[in-house]
Amino acid sequence: MHLVYHNLRRRLLKYTWFLKFLAFLLLVSTAIFLVFKIVPLLLKFPVQLVNFLKPPQSVLRTTSGRTNFILLGMGGAGHEAPDLTDTIIFASLNPQTQDIVLISIPRDLWIPSLRAKINTTYYYGEQKQLGGGLILTKASIEEVLGQPVHYGLAINFTGFTRAIDLVGGIDITIPQTFDDFKYPIPGQEAAIPEANRYEHVHFDAGPQHLDGATALKYVRSRNAEGDQGTDFARQARQQQVLTAFKDKLFSTQTLLNPNRLLDLKQTFSAALIHDLSDAEILALVKTAFFNPPNLRSGILDTATSSGLLTHPPVSARYDYQWTLIPQDDHQLKDYVRQLLFGQ
Incomplete structure (x- = not known):
């Protein structure tokens, strides 16, 4: 079963706070990572230096020239249902052109193969095995959008709170x-x-x-x-x-304060869960620092008049839950493909 989105082109300037915050966290964490870990590593080990000099597209996993991520936001420890995802975002990067497409996915999307909502996939995956949350969620998003998901990142509310306090x-x-x-x-x-x-x-x-x-x-x-x-x-x-x-x-108060930068690095390390290797992080650092991205994004509007998204009647078919399903799976996949590749 697959999710359907309304025409995002009319909504490009609208962002969810978590979507934008995740983007900032990624940029800042990679910046701090560069200052406190990567530079000494490059100076000490020639192999890492060689990897850093490689073009990002030769290091990152790609399909048809794009590297795809899933970004998850969840309450974390101390919150109700800490492993249920509150925010789910598909992010697609073209490492050569620095084009980034962000698509927000509603948590009430029904996944027929799991007989569950998309916001439960991280929880069920972690119950099966450590690290299984990202694996199962990525597979579910692939089912929804018809595009591969190469990497996953998750952050909790504590990271958001702590980051603001640190600045x-x-x-x-x-x-x-x-x-x-x-x-x-x-x-x-x-x-x-x-x-x-x-x-x-x-x-x-x-x-x-x-x-x-x-x-x-x-x-x-x-x-x-x-x-x-x-x-x-x-x-x-x-x-x-x-x-x-x-x-x-x-601000200069943050960027020129080594102790604050180190605290931010430690906060991001504790708040972020991901499945990228050191070499892949290096590639993202290079992309973020030397090639400012062109960001395109959109939010699903459940009140869309396009007829692409629908709320099916609450019934046994959906375990008597309020859910979202697409009107046409193929139309969704075609739309996403056009958004990413222009075809």
């Missing part, structure tokens, strides 16, 4: 005061009475300085009263935080 927090201007009385408290999902499962989150309009934990609440709040409870408002908050994080990340 000294962020400064934003909140456009509108809002309250969310149903923000979930990690670890209290089954608390009785039910009111104990949530906390009251309040944000005042105007200039504010946010630490990592507060920034996470600001971007994840889904039940705010009034206009701030809409998906549009949440997307705006996510982009606002991302911009503020970028400004602090690339």
Whole structure:
């Protein structure tokens, strides 16, 4: 069974906060990796130096000239269902042209071969074997999009929170005061009475300085009263935080602080799970540093009028779950192929 996307071309400027944040984490982690590990390694071992000088496309696995990744975001330890993926993104890189295509995949997508939603594949894979989460999720995405997935990366919410704290927090201007009385408290999902499962989150309009934990609440709040409870408002908050994080990340206070850079490296090492070799990381470092990428991306809109995505009736066929399925599998694969290759 395969996922269907609406016409992404009208949505190229829309990003999920986790999609963008993962992209920044990849860039920063590879930068710090270069400073603290790769340079000494290259100076000490000629073989690594030779590998670093190779063109990325000769090191990275590719199919038809593209290297494909799956990027996963999950709660991690201390959160409800820590191994269920909250965000799933397909990323395709052309190492020669630096063209990157990002496609967001809804967590409620039904995978018939597994009789489960796509957001459970990491959990089931890890239950079978250590490292099986990435393996099973990559295979499921291949089934969905009809494209191979060469590598997988996963990050938890702790990495997001810690990274913002390490750059000294962020400064934003909140456009509108809002309250969310149903923000979930990690670890209290089954608390009785039910009111104990949530906390009251309040944000005042105007200039504010946010630490990592507060920034996470600001971007994840889904039940705010009034206009701030809409998906549009949440997307705006996510982009606002991302911009503020970028400004602090690339400030001289961060880039000229070796201790802070080392802490960021350690944070990313603890928060990121991946299946790339050292040589493949070297190739990505080279790509990120010397060839700024051309990023294209889009988000699935479940309210699309194109008729490509549908919510089937809740029934035994889908284990009585609310799911998403495509109208036409072949149309989805054709669309993805055209997006990647222009044909």
